[in-house]
Amino acid sequence: MLGCGTVGAQVVRLLTEQADDLTARIGGSVELVGVAVRRPHRHPDVPAHLITTDAAALVESDVDVVVEVIGGIEPARTLLTTALRAGKSVVTANKALLAEHAAELFAAAGSSGADLYFEAAVAGAIPLLRPLRESLAGDRINRVMGIVNGTTNYILSAMDSSGAGYAETLDEASRLGYAEADPTADVDGYDAASKAAILASIAFHTRVTAADVYREGITSVTPADIAAARTLGRTIKLLAICERVDTDGVESVAVRVHPAMIPRSHPLAGVGGAFNAVFVEADAAGSLMFYGQGAGGAPTASAVLGDLVAVSRNRLVGGRGPGESAYAALPIRPISQVDTRYHVSLDVADRAGVLSSVASVFAEHDVSIAAVRQRGRANDASLVIVTHSAPDRALRSTVDKIAGLPAVHDVVSVMRVEGEEP
Numbered sequence: 001m002l003g004c005g006t007v008g009a010q011v012v013r014l015l016t017e018q019a020d021d022l023t024a025r026i027g028g029s030v031e032l033v034g035v036a037v038r039r040p041h042r043h044p045d046v047p048a049h050l051i052t053t054d055a056a057a058l059v060e061s062d063v064d065v066v067v068e069v070i071g072g073i074e075p076a077r078t079l080l081t082t083a084l085r086a087g088k089s090v091v092t093a094n095k096a097l098l099a100e101h102a103a104e105l106f107a108a109a110g111s112s113g114a115d116l117y118f119e120a121a122v123a124g125a126i127p128l129l130r131p132l133r134e135s136l137a138g139d140r141i142n143r144v145m146g147i148v149n150g151t152t153n154y155i156l157s158a159m160d161s162s163g164a165g166y167a168e169t170l171d172e173a174s175r176l177g178y179a180e181a182d183p184t185a186d187v188d189g190y191d192a193a194s195k196a197a198i199l200a201s202i203a204f205h206t207r208v209t210a211a212d213v214y215r216e217g218i219t220s221v222t223p224a225d226i227a228a229a230r231t232l233g234r235t236i237k238l239l240a241i242c243e244r245v246d247t248d249g250v251e252s253v254a255v256r257v258h259p260a261m262i263p264r265s266h267p268l269a270g271v272g273g274a275f276n277a278v279f280v281e282a283d284a285a286g287s288l289m290f291y292g293q294g295a296g297g298a299p300t301a302s303a304v305l306g307d308l309v310a311v312s313r314n315r316l317v318g319g320r321g322p323g324e325s326a327y328a329a330l331p332i333r334p335i336s337q338v339d340t341r342y343h344v345s346l347d348v349a350d351r352a353g354v355l356s357s358v359a360s361v362f363a364e365h366d367v368s369i370a371a372v373r374q375r376g377r378a379n380d381a382s383l384v385i386v387t388h389s390a391p392d393r394a395l396r397s398t399v400d401k402i403a404g405l406p407a408v409h410d411v412v413s414v415m416r417v418e419g420e421e422p
């Protein structure tokens with residue numbers, strides 16, 4: 001095992017506590033022969049003779065399976081490609097690595113016939129990648145959408161329900177073991193973007209890397225946005241949305257991560273704390289929903305252990321799990337061309353003609369308005385507009401132009417909207 005932090009410590013605990021059951025399920029015993037760590041004195045629960053600071057030597061020693069729970073690109077990338085090329089099966093929770101270097105890792109695995117399993121990398125404990133790679137391999141998936149980052153969901157849920165502050169809630173998420181070692185990966189949306197890239201690659205049998213994913217985090221979500229959502233019977237969630245787009249018979253994939261307002265009646269609105277939930281839409285299966293703990297040491301270790309059992313069984317019977325499936329080679333559709341809906345909340349002058357001047361900017365950009373709500377105040381008025389679907393580029397240009405209108409005093413909140421039409 002490489003790394004022994006939040007997830008690794010729980011893997012060691014479960015592996016030790018359930019040794020007999022795991023042996024019975026696998027049909028052979030699994031022996032933990034080494035744990036590579038950075039600071040040996042910090043792991044009193046791991047037998048001292050297992051601890052080493054030389055991860056490379058451990059990988060090159062006589063082991064069958066390498067479990068990687070260090071995180072980050074290097075040294076994980078070099079360690080895992082070395083292991084895979086040498087025919088050692090790999091189980092990893094590392095979404096950052098998979099989202100950038102999946103092709104290289106799968107090629108290394110293919111060269112030796114080794115297994116590469118990474119269920120823990122997306123949505124923690126929730127069985128999601130195995131269902132996509134195996135159970136749904138006979139279907140055609142068109143959309144994967146949901147909440148895939150526990151830390152940001154924990155923060156947004158607290159901001160919405162108790163008005164808790166952003167910084168204190170992020171500290172709490174780190175203390176509970178949900179956040180990444182560098183929590184900017186969570187709050188800036190990088191973690192969710194990595195997961196979205198992995199989901200889109202598997203679901204659509206193509207290659208999507210983190211750089212292909214449009215990404216916005218939650219750092220710019222303000223109490224004003226939360227209040228604006230509440231007024232409309234909505235809440236704000238950080239969503240990952242992977243879509244297969246068909247434009248006149250030409251297929252592409254659009255993958256995005258951004259905060260969005262969703263109706264409080266939407267099933268995702270009730271997903272609180274560090275929980276994750278993902279919807280999959282497939283031609284024959286219809287709609288499927290996956291829900292559970294998306295972060296935390298023990299839930300993530302559950303997924304790691306499940307993969308460990310799978311690769312161990314494969315080694316015993318001589319089989320192999322699925323390799324990379326990227327035959328579709330679909331192009332990436334940029335966010336500017338993706339159809340979205342916007343919510344725009346403005347403070348405007350309360351005088352005749354203001355509403356029509358704002359509405360005419362929407363019309364100029366061919367953006368149709370779904371709902372308008374205006375409320376007068378002392379000298380100005382609050383104007384809330386929700387649009388129908390339009391290309392994201394047109395919506396952005398509309399908002400930019402509206403912000404410059406003399407009658408618009410302030411753009412209070414601009415946010416994409418998901419869920420059914422208001």
Ligand SMILES: NC(=O)C1=CN([C@@H]2O[C@H](COP(=O)(O)OP(=O)(O)OC[C@H]3O[C@@H](n4cnc5c(N)ncnc54)[C@H](O)[C@@H]3O)[C@@H](O)[C@H]2O)C=CC1
Pocket residue numbers: 002003004005006007008036037038039055068069070071072075093094095096120121122124177178179180181294295296297300
């Ligand atoms: N914490 C969570 O809820 C989840 C984490 N993951 C992933 O699991 C992996 C591990 O995450 P955590 O356990 O939360 O991180 P962590 O930061 O608690 O643990 C990582 C450990 O690796 C050690 N390490 C760093 N470089 C090393 C090296 N060269 N050799 C040996 N050890 C080294 C660190 O000292 C640390 O103890 C990451 O890829 C993360 O993205 C995935 C799903 C959920």
Ligand SMILES: N[C@@H](CC=O)C(=O)O
Pocket residue numbers: 121123124148149150151152178179180186191294295296
């Ligand atoms: N930091 C991640 C951990 C699980 O992937 C999260 O908050 O979801």
Ligand code: NA
Pocket residue numbers: 119120121122123124125126127128129303
């Ligand atoms: Na999972």
